Amino acid sequence: MLxxxxxxxxxxxxxxxxxxxxxxRPSTIGNLQDCLQLARDKKISLVSRGSGCSYGDAAxxxxxxxxxxSRMQRILAWDPSTGIIDVxxxxxxxxxxxxxxxxGWWPPVVTGTMExxxxxxxxxxxxxxxxxxxxxxxxxxxEFDLLQADGSLRTIRREEEPELFNAVAGSxxxxxxxxxxxxxxxxxxxxxxxxxxVSAPDLETMLRLTDEAKDQWEYVVAWIDAFPGGKKLGRGxxxxxxxxxxxxEPRPEQSLRIENQDLPEELFHILPKSSMWRLLKPWTNRxxxxxxxxxxxxxxxxxxxxxxxQQSLAEFSFLLDYVxxxxxxxxxxxxxxxxxxxPVNQAEDVxxxxxxxxxxxxxxxxxxxxxxxxxxxxxxxxxxxGFSLALDFPVRAGKRERLWKLVAAMGEMVVExxxxxxxxxxxxxxxxxxxxxxxxxQIEKFLSIKxxxxxxxxxxxxxxxRLLGIG
Amino acid sequence: MKKRFKHALVIGASSGIGAALVxxxxxxxxxxxxxxxxxxxxxxxxxxxxxxxxxxxxxxVTAIDEVPALFQxxxxxxxxxxxxxxxxxIMRPVAFDEFNTEADLEMIRTNYEGAVAWLNPAAERFxxxxxxxxxxxxxxxxxxxxxxxxxxxxxxxxLDTYLEALRNRIARKGVRVVTIKPGFVDTEMIAGIxxxxxxxxxxxxARIILKKASRGVREAYVPARWRLVMAIIRRIPSFxxxxxxx
Numbered sequence: 001m002l003x004x005x006x007x008x009x010x011x012x013x014x015x016x017x018x019x020x021x022x023x024x025r026p027s028t029i030g031n032l033q034d035c036l037q038l039a040r041d042k043k044i045s046l047v048s049r050g051s052g053c054s055y056g057d058a059a060x061x062x063x064x065x066x067x068x069x070s071r072m073q074r075i076l077a078w079d080p081s082t083g084i085i086d087v088x089x090x091x092x093x094x095x096x097x098x099x100x101x102x103x104g105w106w107p108p109v110v111t112g113t114m115e116x117x118x119x120x121x122x123x124x125x126x127x128x129x130x131x132x133x134x135x136x137x138x139x140x141x142x143e144f145d146l147l148q149a150d151g152s153l154r155t156i157r158r159e160e161e162p163e164l165f166n167a168v169a170g171s172x173x174x175x176x177x178x179x180x181x182x183x184x185x186x187x188x189x190x191x192x193x194x195x196x197x198v199s200a201p202d203l204e205t206m207l208r209l210t211d212e213a214k215d216q217w218e219y220v221v222a223w224i225d226a227f228p229g230g231k232k233l234g235r236g237x238x239x240x241x242x243x244x245x246x247x248x249e250p251r252p253e254q255s256l257r258i259e260n261q262d263l264p265e266e267l268f269h270i271l272p273k274s275s276m277w278r279l280l281k282p283w284t285n286r287x288x289x290x291x292x293x294x295x296x297x298x299x300x301x302x303x304x305x306x307x308x309x310q311q312s313l314a315e316f317s318f319l320l321d322y323v324x325x326x327x328x329x330x331x332x333x334x335x336x337x338x339x340x341x342x343p344v345n346q347a348e349d350v351x352x353x354x355x356x357x358x359x360x361x362x363x364x365x366x367x368x369x370x371x372x373x374x375x376x377x378x379x380x381x382x383x384x385x386g387f388s389l390a391l392d393f394p395v396r397a398g399k400r401e402r403l404w405k406l407v408a409a410m411g412e413m414v415v416e417x418x419x420x421x422x423x424x425x426x427x428x429x430x431x432x433x434x435x436x437x438x439x440x441x442q443i444e445k446f447l448s449i450k451x452x453x454x455x456x457x458x459x460x461x462x463x464x465x466r467l468l469g470i471g
Numbered sequence: 472m473k474k475r476f477k478h479a480l481v482i483g484a485s486s487g488i489g490a491a492l493v494x495x496x497x498x499x500x501x502x503x504x505x506x507x508x509x510x511x512x513x514x515x516x517x518x519x520x521x522x523x524x525x526x527x528x529x530x531x532v533t534a535i536d537e538v539p540a541l542f543q544x545x546x547x548x549x550x551x552x553x554x555x556x557x558x559x560x561i562m563r564p565v566a567f568d569e570f571n572t573e574a575d576l577e578m579i580r581t582n583y584e585g586a587v588a589w590l591n592p593a594a595e596r597f598x599x600x601x602x603x604x605x606x607x608x609x610x611x612x613x614x615x616x617x618x619x620x621x622x623x624x625x626x627x628x629x630l631d632t633y634l635e636a637l638r639n640r641i642a643r644k645g646v647r648v649v650t651i652k653p654g655f656v657d658t659e660m661i662a663g664i665x666x667x668x669x670x671x672x673x674x675x676x677a678r679i680i681l682k683k684a685s686r687g688v689r690e691a692y693v694p695a696r697w698r699l700v701m702a703i704i705r706r707i708p709s710f711x712x713x714x715x716x717x
Contacts, residue, residue: 001539001540001543002543004543004592004595004596004599005599007596007599007600008599008600009599009600009601009602019551020546020551020552020596020599020600042547043547044547062550062551063546063547063549063550063551
């Protein structure tokens, strides 16, 4: 019998999906091996879950064992002279940057929130606002220890086994459980960035400015107002950032102190940010969000146009942490996100059609973000030379089916254009659409590696089942 | 058809209301585990609804020791669980002046002890995950101590009280506990009994039960007119009730 006391309802970050699973919090490799043995004995499967930041079903497995890594978050070794750090998989990006910044280092790839664990980042092979320059998370991982489904442990080094390394990275945790990884940090001379904000009145300009900025700025990210159509379709604000170089800041040791990086607790020094979602919730509908997007654009395009200012690394990088628990504005239905990756030449056409379809189906995205990308080496990678558009949608009672249809329809546009999808964000994409974005034989190759490394399918997730048919 | 539940367990599914519930749930796209003693009846269910939709286990609800492991196994095989219906029930014909302890205890074991054995782990599970729906099929016979069948009536009364207590324990955690009190349903249980009225089909009873379960009502008479009848019967003073042949 599995202990009933361990059964918990576990949700994806977007809270639109969940499943009951037996939650275990291993603290050692031995504990993980015990969990694997238990799963074998009970003929069930396991799923790894970091901080639970994947929007959809990446860390969900009904009636299986859910491994929570909150007790495996030790920093095992740190060399401030080389920027090489050994960490357990449960170390969050928050813990990582706070640990290395004082020595003048910064994680080269971070997500929009500092909560994900490094284990999750490697499994989903996440990217940041500097994807064009730095690539994905796995490109900064030198090696990792992998606990395989049979309970054996092996070290996989990029240089020695690049093919296997790139199969495991971005494999949604389907090929093994990472128990340690060695990461290479990026040297920074200051804890500050120079940031430029510009506006784009339409999609064409937006894509052009993003593309032009990619070679001059380390970070490029654009916010799009997804509500207007016609000539204003795709309008939005762009933010470019670059690290301050040596000599540009008089006292860099100050900005490298973590207390000077912490995000403020209050907005305008008055409003506690932890309550901000309550203020936003009444506006979380089509009309309210349309006005918020409109006002944000207008403010950025007038007062904020062409502004050049300095911002701390944490402030610029972790925008999603500005309003704690902001996802609660979408309760009780939660939200889903859909992120399409489209080659440069097709991006304008595909994104235009996607935004128009959202409008037509009266399901506008409440938050839309555009980024520039480059290809990655992972077998199950999502990178390509192009742009990505991430769209947030509220999940409302009675509209769920229509929303899922919208996602499928947008997905078909991406497939036609030779694009890709980002599983960490996905919750609703049909498997056949996802699979058709890969070249002939690529999925089969991954599945044969899976069969070889985990013939009993001990490592599973709803996401892997939906997208790859693993299960 | 709208899917109201995704994964359901029906205990006592060989015939009558239980079998109708399994068919109705399966037709809505719900994956159902059907439990019953009679294997041939279970085979009929899988044949009708499809093996993908209905999984079956031969089980006697008085085999209480089997329940915890079987409950977990079923949840695993279904891939989740959001509805548990206890529909197992027997009514042994008892003559007015008959006192058959063995037959009475058999009814209590099936109608009440089996329910406790199955609904306890259901309540524990649903309480832990903060969601789910438990349905117990009681009876209008549990509302008063009728002279006709003391043990049957009292087993359903005990089930009624047990379900109310469960509700008071776990409703605050987001779990719905629904007590269903059917009147006369055209099942094997009432076959051959004369003088019955307002008899409804098991299919109609199943439709009403699932509607009530999805709404999460606390208690439902099936059909609803029994609520009024039983409200009157409950109010008949005992010194009059003892003279009535009901």
